[in-house]
Amino acid sequence: MRARDLAERYETVDLESDALDAARLMAEHRLPALLVLDERGAPRAILPASQMIKILVPGYVIEDPTLAAVIDERHADRLCAALAGRKVRDCLSKTIPPPVVAAPDDTALEIAAQMAQARSPLVAVVDKDKADPLLLGVITASHLLERLLAAGSA
Secondary structure, three states, X not given: OEHHHHOEOOOEEEOOOEHHHHHHHHHHHOOOEEEEEOXXXXXXXEEXXXXXXXXXXXXXXXXXXXXXXXXXXXXXXXXXXXXXXXXXXXXXXXXXXXXXXXXXXXXXXXXXXXXXXXXXXXXXXXXXXXXOOEEEEEXXXXXXXXXXXXXXXX
């Protein structure tokens, strides 16, 4: 199995995309993360759903989770307001490493090793032989695991 064969279409956003729209996209498609592209269409970052949730939760609740029990549902329903007016660029953590990028001919084991080393929920498959990088698709950890398990039981 090569990366080009494992790559699937996947939702992407760019740095200037609306953060609330990005969160809705994650929720609607139940995605563990979004691939963020730069102005050339090349992978720039991975925005995990957990990072979006972190933005929604007030800092004082993160510091003391017991405070979450005293916030009523009416106020909890307003958490998404924290994303209003923000761009995806504003939601990226300064410590998020660059996305894992695989070449089209990389093997499933090479992809698995990269994914495991980076602890990344997805890998972008990019053909860099073009003038501009061409995103062929994404391999998610769950899809790779499915394919590896199927190959192992054959």
